[in-house]
Amino acid sequence: MIRSLLDTDLYKFTMMQAVLHRYPAAQVRYRFRCRSPGVDLARHIDTVSDAIDALCALRFTPDELEWLRGLRFIKPDFVDFLGLFRLDRRHVRLERSDDEQGGLSLVVEGPWLHTILFEVPLLAIVSEAWSVGEHGPADEAEGLRRLQAKVDRIDAAVGYEDCRITDFGTRRRYSQAWQDRLVPRLAELLGPKFAGTSNVDIARRHGLVPQGTMAHEWLQAHQALGPRLRDSQKAAFEAWAQEYRGDLGIALTDVIGLEAFLRDFDLYFCKLFDGMRHDSGDPFEWGERMLAHLEAMRIDPRTRTLVFSDGLDVEQVMRLYARFRGRCRTSFGIGTNLTNDTGPKALQIVLKMVACNGQPVAKLSDSPGKTMVDDEGYLRYLRQVFEVAQPAADRGDAPL
Template identity: 70%
Template sequence: MIITSLLDTDLYKFTMMQAVLHQHPGAQVEYRFKCRTPGIDLARYIDEISTEIDLLCELRFQPDELAYLRAMRFIKPDFVDFLGLFHLDRKYLTLRPSRQVEGEIELIIRGPWLHTILFEVPLLAIINEVWFRNTSQPDFEEGRRRLQAKVARLAAPGYEDCRVADYGTRRRYSRQWHGELLPLLREGWGERFVGTSNVYFARRYGMTPLGTMAHEYLQAFQALGPRLRDSQVAALESWAREYRGDLGIALSDVVGLDAFLRDFDLYFCKLFDGMRHDSGDPFVWGERILDHLQQHRVDPRGKVLVFSDGLNIERVMGLFDHFKGRCRLSFGVGTHLTNDLGPEPLQIVIKMVRCNGQPVAKLSDSPGKSMCDDPGYLRYLRQVFEVQDTPDAE
């Protein structure tokens, strides 16, 4: 059994889910799976994946898990009470071999946002682990060697204030390897290692669980907000109403950085603690964010820039060298930590594509990372937010 606890997911799934419960409990959504790595025959293992999903849907939150969530300062008692009744329901999920491409799978999640939001991360972890246990022999010694080299590299003098977190749940080689590497990172990096996005392992090892919001939260407001042009502002204001200044890291690339900066006015510059980068050139992004804060008379040294897009240790160190002393910095590293044992990691995602029957999309700052099932809507979204048209939709 790959997933043994419903806590084995990223913290931002719970923080978003709480906001959905309180503000949009009736919203209906659709998610779709995409494997961006060519030539991957997942259909061969569809029965094994399906069995693991059945086991996932049998899980319930245990009393000690609920008590752990209840102790978090930003988690409300009524949300924990709801989780005490919650389980993932297989009826909201469709899994079948692709009708268009041999070897691919179609995975569609369709139902109430409140009851489907927790599917994404464990499903991706399941698909990853099923694939790797059938197509490779784990070389944990090689994985430990590579991990120790990364630990030693960042432990070099001058990086004592560099802060790194694990963001690799959905991309991990296996749950076993994920659980083994986290204590090694804490032992090797000490205070440089600030925690993990994975709630299960944060609880198990006494680490800090980290996370705020994901793209789906802002995407949904394209169908929930007062009008499309105001959807990003509506999502950020909704978040502020829910958390009253807590969990104050804003995601900046749902409709592109240009549109984000137009919406992120003085009010948001003062209200939010920082911004997270997840696509586009991180150096250009950071410079533009710092300049934007200064133009609004906000001291960047009091704000945190969180970098989380495909990072490795060399890129972390380069970004730290470039921006240190000018702002606070944090780095979320995923695949480079949790799936670096030799075999090529899979590029798989599950993205929200519809909300309340309407298409929604992410306009990424990196070509190829956008995902939408309605090209006409994607063109309209670009027009509304004045984003240059590029052929990067899937």
């Protein structure tokens, strides 16, 4: 299922490099969650376990390391480190869930530097074990038919010449073989409208642009690593800016909710970063709030990029592009609706950081049901510190 350690999202490497340079001793824990109800994942546990063993046997090849060395933002010492790197199975605990019928308990725990690359391939393994195990190999004819319909929809519309779409679909893909078949075809069909792929292996082998900056875990970890909890977002953005010195300047906005982000993302950060990424909550409302915030900070929104990446399909992309066209730069990351759209319904699965250096960390999502935490008391404290009200739809939810 995983044939290369590059078969992951670019932002895992950009964050990993920053961890190597800034927090090499940090200890973390990630926990798996399946949001799809009534799914019997446990029946595929042996397939998942065997694939994890195979993943941990992989090493970076000289050609892969040389390609990474050619990326402008990757530093030589990080590539040298990757030349010695391996994923260690002892950091992964996979069991049948005691709390959920047919569920899987999947926990990754250990040094952040040595566990950060587990998330995406583990999710891709679970997704493929389920998809292929339940439905057989991807129906390529149907998948390509659906892909062509999406491309035709965009091509037929007037005024979408500058619309840019990126593949963000590795973690919930139908299978490795299907994503590897689909992405080059998508690039061919979309032409200049295709911005690249988050999958580093596919980008390398097919001559595409790898795309990605930071993920939720970067900001979550700073809840334990920062100077104080209230300043954790600002500490995370500051550390990122120091690491990349103006490169990879897209800030993630929904780790503690949009209101908390806007309070922290002041004029300094508005000038320092090139744009912001949306990953939960209403994207239209978010976009309007971001443009208003930039204008309040005396920043011309047309000089900044809004990246949309939450559950997008082509129709949503077109609506968002129509709303914000000419008002700012836009980019759209489509995941599951590209790489797992061949007929069967895709799983909704995540593997999120829930602890760092022995302390709980959390993501306070702007979408009901996406909040993840191990410690309900910490969640209440986090809301209090950042003055974030608990959404009515989340009240009564048990901690993860």
